[in-house]
Amino acid sequence: MALRSGWSRGTFRPGMPKFTLDGREIVAKDGQTIIEAATAVGVEIPHYCWHPKLSIAANCRMCLVEVEGIKKLQPACEARVREGMVVRSEQSKQVLEARESVMEFLLINHPIDCPICDQAGECKLQNYYMAHDGSGTRFDEVKVVKDKAAVLGPMVMLDEERCVNCTRCVRFMDEVAKTHQLGQFDRGDRAVIGIFPGQPLDHPYAGNTVDICPVGALTSTDFRFKMRPWFAKKTETLCAGCARGCNVTMDHNSGQIVRIKPRDNDAVNESWMCDDGRLTYHRVHDVDSMITEPFLRKDGKLKRVGWDEARRRLQEVLAAYVGASDGKLGLALSSQITNEGGVAFIELAEQILQVDNYAILGRPDWKGDELLKVDDQNPNRAGLELVLEAYSIYDEGAEALRKGILGGSVSSLIMVGSDYPSPNEEWAEALSKLQHLVVFASNWDDTSRKAEIVIPMASHVEQDGTFLNHTGRLQRVNEVIEPISGRKRAVEAAAFTAAALGAAKDWRIHTWRDAFFELKKRAIELKDLTPDAIGRLGVPLGVGVADESVPLRPSNSPGARAP
Amino acid sequence: MGHAKPVESPTANITYRVLNPDYGVFERAFLPAIAAGLGTTIRHFFANVTTRKYIRTIEYPDNPVEYPQRFRGMHRLVPREDGKPRCVACFMCQTACPARCIHIVGGETADQSIEKFPIVFEIDELRCVVCGLCVEACPCDAIRMDTGIHPVPVTSRQEGLFGKRDLLGIPSREERKSGRRDTTSRPPGTAAGTGRKDRAHGDGGAGGSAGGFGEH
Ligand code: SF4
Ligand code: SF4
Ligand code: FES
Numbered sequence A: 001m002a003l004r005s006g007w008s009r010g011t012f013r014p015g016m017p018k019f020t021l022d023g024r025e026i027v028a029k030d031g032q033t034i035i036e037a038a039t040a041v042g043v044e045i046p047h048y049c050w051h052p053k054l055s056i057a058a059n060c061r062m063c064l065v066e067v068e069g070i071k072k073l074q075p076a077c078e079a080r081v082r083e084g085m086v087v088r089s090e091q092s093k094q095v096l097e098a099r100e101s102v103m104e105f106l107l108i109n110h111p112i113d114c115p116i117c118d119q120a121g122e123c124k125l126q127n128y129y130m131a132h133d134g135s136g137t138r139f140d141e142v143k144v145v146k147d148k149a150a151v152l153g154p155m156v157m158l159d160e161e162r163c164v165n166c167t168r169c170v171r172f173m174d175e176v177a178k179t180h181q182l183g184q185f186d187r188g189d190r191a192v193i194g195i196f197p198g199q200p201l202d203h204p205y206a207g208n209t210v211d212i213c214p215v216g217a218l219t220s221t222d223f224r225f226k227m228r229p230w231f232a233k234k235t236e237t238l239c240a241g242c243a244r245g246c247n248v249t250m251d252h253n254s255g256q257i258v259r260i261k262p263r264d265n266d267a268v269n270e271s272w273m274c275d276d277g278r279l280t281y282h283r284v285h286d287v288d289s290m291i292t293e294p295f296l297r298k299d300g301k302l303k304r305v306g307w308d309e310a311r312r313r314l315q316e317v318l319a320a321y322v323g324a325s326d327g328k329l330g331l332a333l334s335s336q337i338t339n340e341g342g343v344a345f346i347e348l349a350e351q352i353l354q355v356d357n358y359a360i361l362g363r364p365d366w367k368g369d370e371l372l373k374v375d376d377q378n379p380n381r382a383g384l385e386l387v388l389e390a391y392s393i394y395d396e397g398a399e400a401l402r403k404g405i406l407g408g409s410v411s412s413l414i415m416v417g418s419d420y421p422s423p424n425e426e427w428a429e430a431l432s433k434l435q436h437l438v439v440f441a442s443n444w445d446d447t448s449r450k451a452e453i454v455i456p457m458a459s460h461v462e463q464d465g466t467f468l469n470h471t472g473r474l475q476r477v478n479e480v481i482e483p484i485s486g487r488k489r490a491v492e493a494a495a496f497t498a499a500a501l502g503a504a505k506d507w508r509i510h511t512w513r514d515a516f517f518e519l520k521k522r523a524i525e526l527k528d529l530t531p532d533a534i535g536r537l538g539v540p541l542g543v544g545v546a547d548e549s550v551p552l553r554p555s556n557s558p559g560a561r562a563p
Numbered sequence B: 001m002g003h004a005k006p007v008e009s010p011t012a013n014i015t016y017r018v019l020n021p022d023y024g025v026f027e028r029a030f031l032p033a034i035a036a037g038l039g040t041t042i043r044h045f046f047a048n049v050t051t052r053k054y055i056r057t058i059e060y061p062d063n064p065v066e067y068p069q070r071f072r073g074m075h076r077l078v079p080r081e082d083g084k085p086r087c088v089a090c091f092m093c094q095t096a097c098p099a100r101c102i103h104i105v106g107g108e109t110a111d112q113s114i115e116k117f118p119i120v121f122e123i124d125e126l127r128c129v130v131c132g133l134c135v136e137a138c139p140c141d142a143i144r145m146d147t148g149i150h151p152v153p154v155t156s157r158q159e160g161l162f163g164k165r166d167l168l169g170i171p172s173r174e175e176r177k178s179g180r181r182d183t184t185s186r187p188p189g190t191a192a193g194t195g196r197k198d199r200a201h202g203d204g205g206a207g208g209s210a211g212g213f214g215e216h
Helices: A002-008 A034-040 A093-107 A124-133 A168-175 A207-212 A307-321 A339-352 A381-390 A398-407 A424-433 A490-500 A512-522 B031-051 B092-096 B133-137 B164-169 B173-178 B196-200
Strands: A018-021 A024-027 A064-067 A086-088 A156-158 A182-185 A192-195 A218-220 A233-238 A247-253 A256-262 A295-298 A301-304 A329-334 A357-361 A412-416 A436-441 A453-456 A465-468 A473-477 B003-008 B015-020 B102-108 B116-124
Touching: A018 A034, A064 A093, A093 A124, A156 A207, A168 A182, A168 A207, A207 A218, A207 A256, A233 A473, A295 A307, A307 A412, A307 A436, A307 A453, A307 A490, A329 A339, A329 A398, A339 A381, A339 A412, A339 A465, A339 A490, A339 A512, A357 A381, A357 A398, A381 A465, A381 A512, A398 A424, A453 A490, A465 A512, A490 A512, B092 B102, B092 B133, B116 B164
Parallel strands: A018 A086, A329 A357, A329 A412, A412 A436, A436 A453
Antiparallel strands: A018 A024, A064 A086, A156 A218, A182 A192, A233 A247, A247 A256, A295 A301, A295 A453, A465 A473, B003 B015, B102 B116
16 A cells, blocks of 8 residues: 555656565566565575576466465566565465475475485475475375486486476576477476487586576486585685686585585676586596695606705706896796786796796687687686786797797796696697796696696685686685695795795785785776675676676576576 | 682683582591591401402403493494395484594495495494484484494504494394394384385385485
8 A cells, every 4th residue: 555655656666666575665677577576685485496597487386475466376486576566475374375285296206315315405395395384295195206317418317206397407408508408298297307319418518407406306427426415615716617717616525625516696607607617626636637745856757855855946946047047037827827826926036036938828728619618718817917917027928938948048937837728749849948847736737747846736726816707807716625735825836936045034925915915006907906895706807808798698588687 | 518609710701609618627637537448448358358248340251241221332234135234325324423423425326216325334433422313313224223232442543443344244132132133123113115116015105215204
């Protein structure tokens, strides 16, 4: 009533319908559904099939709410807000009863095998059962038995019995992946989700269906049975798989990452990520290739040594370049490292050593796609370019560096990160010409195996810092696990080298924050920023290519209007 | 007897009452008490030499005492009929364990009626506080503390780790008495059947793969 009089008083704003939900006044955007408007102000209406980034299916009926003036309950995920609408959800007895019935219905054929289900602990069925049902079963018949371990594709397994047929997964494949690889077959209690004959669910984004499945029906082959979700600690950080820098949450326990899941950021990756990105943590924990101790070349062979010995050798090799040099020392930064790591090493190269050749290296391009993946496999090329520019340093580029080494204008090289973008043989040939090669790296590869000194350096999951993505968005990388067996974070590795060269007293950069503020002094793009102001979602710096819109949103679906 | 003196705790706003007994001259002299104590010793000495009346020594292991039924003893894993553990690697016991002494690694079986099984199931009996919470947490009645035996003394921490095979091999009290393994027994009040086969045969929906878990 109050609303109607408000209208007559002239407070009606076109495009901003006002409605009440359980007595609370909410201003919605024009065309928003009840559930969208409620979610936007932090009120949850129980739902299975609705997903903010997918079209509306309205098939689960969990979101039913009472709308004054309409006899039947309305699905909140489909009903749009009208000016003056009076909606009751928690306060309506009818709605609460409806939820209970829907839960009872959904659980009729459900196997209730929570003890062995990967979703247990983060399952909508469990949560809503506790919140809205809690009753026993009245079902005396035989439950329908279906396939409990159907392999859909390389990333995804399906337990047909647990499925509530919300079709979120089908809609993801239709609307986002656009390959229509999933379908719903049969009817009634025999309905199952499935693939088509001879067409496995092999889309490189199929892993997202596991995340959006509200129950334990779709499970990830990578995470399956690895850990109960409640044992996992969660740390928000970035995926370092490519230059987009998808926002992710990493689940880990006791220094071991067990899975990576996308985190919502409408400006970067919406709610998705690619399957390659999901698996990037395996490299961090690859026992065969990870470097955990310093190595020195002795009689032509790399030998494991202690930190003190490494420090002495660093001093021996680099002392010649302190203060004066032959102009032949190079510093190569891999665009896998953070801006702060880059700053620390450039400070080292400018203040202590005499470095004359700089290059930004990185992994070779892979094939991007039309969804998220971009061609550049390196998460921070734009960032390092910004850092070099801030120091007015010219980036010679990988090719020039290689030619310089072959031509003799670079005789010693410090590599921060061992990645190199071109065919390995050419690069190996150049490396063998070097007098001294010092590599800071986290994994053995063709480059680090050729080094004279190898200092173990933490990967991006073991340190804090910032990455600048390909659209010029500065985002925080967070330390997920402690550096494995004490390897140095990039900033510490630079400090370690400075100390080895006897400059410990004057060295100012000890943490990534120190490096950030050092960069801020020089880079005008960072003028008002602090590490904390970057926040969970990052900030656009207005450099690099203009912010491309994320091409994921289904353009034709009404659900496209995200809350 | 005695007076109470409130003492302020320096760390928290909690007031303790410390009772200081009010000793008289007689107690403070000590000698009478010593004489009384010696008297007891001498009385026991003569009584034991003649009748062994006060001897409390248990002559273990020659004459072990019978433990009360409530004594739990070591864990054991209950086997299925085929001798494999009933455990489905649900980690409920590991979650419940306050001493964090259970370590499980789950794996996948081809048998869809079981699906998940423990590749590794280890209990650090040295850390175990014998609370029995794991037994209560288990939805499958797969872990029990009805053996009534102590973990044997060990000479290294490693030996205190009991693996799947060890735990499966330990018989329960009843089994030791009767001399045969019982793979079907369940405590009263729990659902029968350990797999979905039961469900398909009209078990009324109770019990999934994990057996008897949940109400629906
Ligand atoms: S598999 Fe999951 S997402 Fe797909 S329809 Fe079933 S419950 Fe929904
Ligand atoms: S609670 Fe029971 S079924 Fe679950 S892991 Fe422990 S012993 Fe196995
Ligand atoms: S969320 Fe509205 S019907 Fe499923």
